[in-house]
Amino acid sequence: MHARHLDPIAAIATAPGRGAVGMVRISGRALEPFVQAFFGRSLTPRHAHYLPFADAQGQPIDQGLALFFPAPHSYTGEDVLELQAHGGPVVLQLLQARCLEVAQDALPRLRLAEPGEFTERAFLNDKVDLAQAEAIADLIDASTEAAARSAGRSLSGAFSQEIHALRDALVHLRMLVEATLDFPEEDIDFLRASDAQGQLIRLQQHLAQVMQRARQGALLRDGITVVIAGQPNAGKSSLLNALAGAELAIVTPIAGTTRDKVQQTIQIKGVPLHVIDTAGLRESNDEVERIGIARAWEEIERADAVLLLHDLTRQHDADYRANDAVITETLQDRLPAGVPVIDVWNKCDAEGEPGALLPSATDHLQLRLSAHTGQGLDALRQQLLTLAGWQPAAEGVHIARARHIAALREVDAHVEQATALLQLPAPALDLLAEELRLAQNALNTITGEFGADDLLGVIFSSFCIGK
Known part of the structure; x- marks a missing residue:
């Protein structure tokens, strides 16, 4: 055990910002003299005491609850003192500063805790093992x-x-x-x-x-990153909005509307999916759009799965098909081996009479949907879960x-x-x-x-x- 593990430690133990209640926590060996110096009295173990928290001049900082947990029956396995006050950041900072001030005589070597140090001590004192600590x-x-x-x-x-x-x-x-x-x-x-x-x-x-x-x-802990890619006006931003259930990305008929990535984490049956909408892939003389396209390829190369979006209403357009072929070929060159790609044909609601898709030059899974009406979205969600490796029947899953x-x-x-x-x-x-x-x-x-x-x-x- 390092020498630093012998030091008593203190920290504000609630999240930054304003709240109804905030906490300052102290952990160390033999905290009774510090408790006596801070309050002028001892505290009954594991009982909540409603007390004034005063500064060095005896002026009130706040009033709140003090709880003392003698070792080994505490979170860290050491003596622990918890001071619960009103959750204003200034109040908690004053309270923490007062603890350090009292400690100069009553608890030498008290210092501010490092990130995770309370839980680290719980691990070192056999209160939890490493998997439980994580x-x-x-x-x-x-x-x-x-x-x-x-x-x-x-x-x-x-x-x-x-x-x-x-x-x-x-x-x-x-x-x-x-x-x-x-x-x-x-x-x-x-x-x-x-x-x-x-x-x-x-x-x-x-x-x-x-x-x-x-x-x-x-x-369940990490999820997967899914990148939506394709030519301009294929409906990438509309698909992101449909999956997220919110208007996150701007949608217009103007090609090149999306200049930078738009990211949203959604969940499907509890599995987090980090979905990224990217700029339309095409040749461009616009410097800003070119930067957006370069960033799109960077995101594609880091993806766990790619949704290659196509426009059904343009599938018979020779130029459109040629550009799609270039994107598909570039994907094959730039994607790491094993990253799945789904060919998603959008705008099936505007296609008129449904017809067969033209033959694909790849072995990608082919899906039809409408980001506008929601048709086919459930099939896409299920396919994303399948790609992620999620098994709905899994029971007793523990975080890893x-x-x-x-x-x-x-x-x-x-x-x-x-x-x-x-x-x-x-x-x-x-x-x-x-x-x-x-x-x-x-x-x-x-x-x-x-x-x-x-x-x-x-x-x-x-x-x-x-x-």
Whole structure:
């Protein structure tokens, strides 16, 4: 534990701005002398006390609630004092400054907390594991109800329990292999009698289930970025407005109306989709429009999926088809491998008698819709969910992060290698033991049984001050 973790810390623990209630939080070891100096009296643990908060001259800063939580029964596992006052920023700053002033004599080394330091201490004091600590930040940042509920499940320990179950299975297998190494003359018979291969297969099956739920949780947390691209006047801005259910982008019959990207996050069945409307793709002598088109290609290259919008009313126009072909060819050159493209044919309400689409030179999925009437939008939403990898029947999804997915993939690779080794007629038990050890190490990084300090620093630095 670093020396800084021994310092008492203080912070305004509510969001910036005005509100009905605000909080200043202090955490540290042996806060009783500070409490006595601040209020001139002690506080009953875990009881709300309505008290005046006075400055150095005894003049009132505010009146509010003071709550004292002695260690270890607190959020951080240390002594914690929470001062709840009216939520004006000036009031809270005065209250925080008064805490630092009192601490000069009563609580030396009290300092302002760094981002996420309260939760970091909760982790270091075994109040939460690393996955639960991250779930706190994800719960705060959740942009959809489904993401919030999934983060709540992770915070309650559902994800950690899955990881611990996998770890216990790995530990048991390691025990069998390590024991076998001590008695080499009985190695194969001992492993077969213990059904080591069956245990490994069951571990793989459980791991696959955890990985699937984790991928769904990561999708709820991060969503996907969808870029709407196409020629001018194909209806890109109208489609963004239709998907968002609001007039976000200006829509006119004038080609080139959209000069810069317009972005909106929407949710479909709880999955956040970051939809970006871009400038129409064409040759232009207008410098401002050219900048907008360059930015459009930058967004397209960063997309998780692209909606290539076409105008049904112009599908028989030779020049229009030629320009579409150029855009499609450029997409194939500039898009990273594996990024899906959907050909969306818009304005089906204005097409007259529905006819067959002209043959496409690509294997893109083809959809008809009307951004004006909403016809076909539900099919597009469902297709976007499919592209994202969302499975509606998924239950018990817990929030997950990219690092969790990477760690689980590493575990899977080591378990796969261990399975291959065990299937050999004369398995190299030392290599088998090493693969299982590496799998357990990768698994442990998720819950933080051990981990490098720089990993902890990156994780907790993304938290807000006071949390």
